[in-house]
């Protein structure tokens with residue numbers, strides 16, 4: 133009912149006002165109708181404006197004032213244009229019929245606008261969105277500063293951009309000249325001059341456009357490379373907690389997709405937007421200089437082109453994102469299946485897995501078809517709008533040629549310019565939304581660039597001589613990804629220099645966590661870890677990692693030779709040092725037994741070596757850095773008793789080396805100088821093997837008992 137009430141009130145008011153004001157004005161301006169029309173428009177606007185603001189309007193008439201303004205302005209504007217374009221004298225419109233027609237058109241327009249506007253108009257921005265926009269601007273400025281290193285190439289590119297534009301602008305103009313010369317009395321000199329200029333501008337524009345594109349792409353690749361290096365450096369120095377809480381896929385996507393998108397923002401999008409903007413201005417200047425009436429006519433299609441482009445951007449971007457997501461999902465599925473192919477075969481699930489992959493491909497296909505259909509409809513609509521504009525232009529152009537306002541050559545130039553103008557408007561609209569996305573991508577990249585690792589690496593202490601006494605003093609620690617339960621609670625112990633310490637206890641007791649703290653993967657939540665009386669964080673990061681070496685449960689080897697793996701991270705280790713480390717780790721015999729000895733390739737992740745061989749190589753790698761503390765976290769679990777014994781003997785022979793051993797096989801730890809028993813994050817027992825077995829109700833005793841039973845001993 134709101135709709136009917138609003139519509140009839142405004143209609144009746146408008147008709148009455150038009151009738152009254154036209155009668156009054158007409159009596160004063162009987163011969164000059166144009167000013168009369170504008171005065172009527174003004175009167176109506178004020179009265180209707182005041183009244184309609186008080187009316188209750190339907191939701192889809194976005195603003196009463198805008199509605200009234202459009203309704204009052206359209207008739208005098210139309211009559212004025214008609215007078216100038218066709219020299220027809222203006223008419224005072226018939227009251228009721230005219231009102232009904234104009235209201236109906238306007239209401240239909242409002243309704244249509246209401247339907248499409250949610251997709252093409254930015255929603256009213258909240259406080260959060262406003263700060264987001266501010267952040268986008270800041271990000272953009274920051275990006276410009278990253279491009280500083282390329283200023284020479286970018287300036288060159290902008291010079292060529294301007295040259296190419298200037299030259300391109302003159303080509304249709306001289307084409308029109310040639311047609312004019314050919315269609316009038318032929319003058320050879322004029323014809324040759326026009327042809328010369330046309331060729332000159334064509335060649336110059338092509339050369340300049342080539343140089344412009346080349347320089348922009350060159351700067352784009354340089355910027356992408358720089359951003360990737362910066363981002364990689366920022367990511368790799370992050371603390372372990374960061375990698376535990378961030379998916380690897382997210383990081384790689386930032387590194388590959390977002391950096392490329394961000395670089396495009398400067399060298400790509402700005403380049404294209406500027407080119408289109410300047411060309412648009414140039415093209416329209418030429419068009420106006422040929423005929424302003426025809427130019428006005430071409431503007432009629434602009435709102436439609438704008439709306440179509442906006443709608444297309446909205447749907448297309450959404451679909452492109454969905455296609456990308458489903459492609460990523462599908463490759464994840466393929467990767468997962470191929471990585472666990474043994475399990476797939478053993479459960480006879482090859483058929484099911486193939487079907488799962490096929491379904492994911494089917495989903496991609498469906499989305500791609502939909503995306504292509506949207507693209508086809510878009511092209512159809514754009515081309516139809518263009519065609520209709522050109523038909524209208526040709527009709528009106530023919531009148532102008534007949535009346536002698538323009539020549540046929542100028543008409544050809546005009547059509548050529550007009551064809552270009554549409555492309556540029558579409559590009560500008562597209563690029564504006566693309567820039568918002570680039571700013572979003574930049575935000576994600578900067579988030580990583582700006583992140584300060586939770587574990588600081590700013591320590592500078594690096595003494596020449598170190599005694600090597602490690603001490604846990606009242607250490608409590610909670611994992612950032614599991615805040616509820618502390619993994620270690622009030623732990624205190626000392627690792628004297630040159631001693632062997634064993635950490636034992638039931639699974640989940642906190643052994644590996646102690647090692648992670650010693651390696652400074654995390655800092656303790658409370659308490660301190662000291663090395664020779666100084667907290668670990670005061671030591672230089674590289675120094676500390678040379679002094680504390682870890683051989684983890686599942687050692688990671690890198691593809692490359694045995695030699696490269698032992699010397700990993702050591703820039704100036706000699707071959708002798710590497711061989712000595714291999715001997716100490718009892719690895720030399722098997723290394724020399726391989727075809728190429730130290731130059732043998734270990735394969736991806738050390739895939740060409742057995743588990744025990746991998747462990748020995750990992751121990752050799754740790755020993756090559758000449759550490760003060762060697763941590764063996766289940767590092768000999770795949771070795772036979774004899775080899776394990778050999779390695780231990782050789783390690784004990786290294787002067788000043790402290791050993792921290794974590795092992796479930798209790799025979800490995802029996803000879804330790806001290807055994808620390810951890811349970812539920814607490815240090816529950818402490819002593820030598822002999823001391824601990826005496827406590828029959830103790831955790832160590834039970835562990836040993838269980839272990840002996842398990843081995844049938």
Ligand SMILES: Nc1ncnc2c1ncn2[C@@H]1O[C@H](COP(=O)(O)OP(=O)(O)OP(=O)(O)O)[C@@H](O)[C@H]1O
Nearest residue numbers: 376611613614619638639640641642643644645646
């Ligand atoms: N990265 C992590 N994030 C959150 N919680 C963790 C993490 N690593 C270990 N924990 C938790 O901390 C506690 C101690 O684990 P830790 O790995 O140190 O025990 P452990 O004695 O080495 O066990 P295992 O002998 O099975 O290796 C456990 O409750 C475990 O679930």
